[in-house]
Amino acid sequence: MADVAEVEIVVAHHACATLRVGDVFLKVDGDQARTDAEVEAMALAPVPTPEVLWRNPPVLALAALPGTALGRLGEPSTASPAAWAAAGAAVRTLHDAPLPPWPGRSVDELAARLDGECEWLVANDVLPADLVTxxxxxxxxxxxxxxxxxxxxxxxxxxxxxDGDEVTGVLDWTEASRGDALFDLAVLTLGHEEHLGDVVAGYGTDVDLGVIRAWWSLRSLLAIRWLVEHGFDPAAPGCEVDVLRSQM
Known part of the structure; x- marks a missing residue:
C-alpha cells in the first residue's frame, strides 16, 4: 500500500468539493455552467493556470501547480516582497488582456446585494450595527x-x-468575468495590508488605495453569510470580521 496516494480534502461545502490525489486535483461541482466558465477562463487567461487533465462531469481533473500558495487568509505570509510584486505583475497582465465574452456584476447589482447582506447581518445579530454601518x-x-x-x-x-519569486499559476477561475481591476487587487491583499505596496509596485500603475479599502469592506460584508452557511468561520483571527474591524 506504500504506493497508494492519499486522498486529501482541500475544500468541501454545499456548492462543490475539491480533492487532491497525488499531483491531481479533482473538482466536483454539480453546476456544469460554472465549470464551463472556469475551463474557458483558464484557456483565455494570459497567465499560468493549472493544466486540464480530463473532464467527466461532474468532475474536473487538474494538474497540481508547482510551488506553494502566496499565503492564507488569517495567517502571516512567508512569501518574499518580490513574490508579492510578481503577483501584482501577473494581475496586470490579466487585466491588460482582451475581455472575456461574458459580463460581470453591475454596480446596481452589487449595491442591492450589499444592502441585503447588511440588513441580514444586523437583523440576525451576526455583527454589531455600528460595525456594519x-x-x-x-x-x-x-x-x-x-x-x-x-x-x-x-x-x-x-x-x-x-515558487521563489516567480508566479507558477493561478487557481479557481469560476468567478472570472468583466469587472473592476481594483476588486482583484483588493481580494488579493485582503487581510494582508502589509503587502499592498508590493502588489501595487508589481502592478505598475497608480491605483486608488481608497477604493481598494472600500472593496475590502464590501467583499467582507458580502462574504460573511455565505461563509457561515457553508461551515467556515469569518470571525477567525485575521479573517473577514477582523478586516471589518480594521476599517473602523
Whole structure:
C-alpha cells in the first residue's frame, strides 16, 4: 500500500468539493455552467493556470501547480516582497488582456446585494450595527463606474501559487468575468495590508488605495453569510470580521 496516494480534502461545502490525489486535483461541482466558465477562463487567461487533465462531469481533473500558495487568509505570509510584486505583475497582465465574452456584476447589482447582506447581518445579530454601518459607508467608494477588465473574480491569496519569486499559476477561475481591476487587487491583499505596496509596485500603475479599502469592506460584508452557511468561520483571527474591524 506504500504506493497508494492519499486522498486529501482541500475544500468541501454545499456548492462543490475539491480533492487532491497525488499531483491531481479533482473538482466536483454539480453546476456544469460554472465549470464551463472556469475551463474557458483558464484557456483565455494570459497567465499560468493549472493544466486540464480530463473532464467527466461532474468532475474536473487538474494538474497540481508547482510551488506553494502566496499565503492564507488569517495567517502571516512567508512569501518574499518580490513574490508579492510578481503577483501584482501577473494581475496586470490579466487585466491588460482582451475581455472575456461574458459580463460581470453591475454596480446596481452589487449595491442591492450589499444592502441585503447588511440588513441580514444586523437583523440576525451576526455583527454589531455600528460595525456594519461604518463598513457600509466605506464600501460606497467601490460602487462607482469603472472601465471593465478581465478579472479573476476570486483572487484570494491562496489561489496564487509561487515558487521563489516567480508566479507558477493561478487557481479557481469560476468567478472570472468583466469587472473592476481594483476588486482583484483588493481580494488579493485582503487581510494582508502589509503587502499592498508590493502588489501595487508589481502592478505598475497608480491605483486608488481608497477604493481598494472600500472593496475590502464590501467583499467582507458580502462574504460573511455565505461563509457561515457553508461551515467556515469569518470571525477567525485575521479573517473577514477582523478586516471589518480594521476599517473602523
Amino acid at each position: 461604518r463598513n457600509r459607508q466605506v464600501a460606497e467608494a467601490a460602487l462607482r463606474p469603472w472601465t471593465p477588465v478581465f478579472t479573476h473574480g476570486d483572487l484570494q491569496v491562496a489561489h496564487v501559487f509561487v
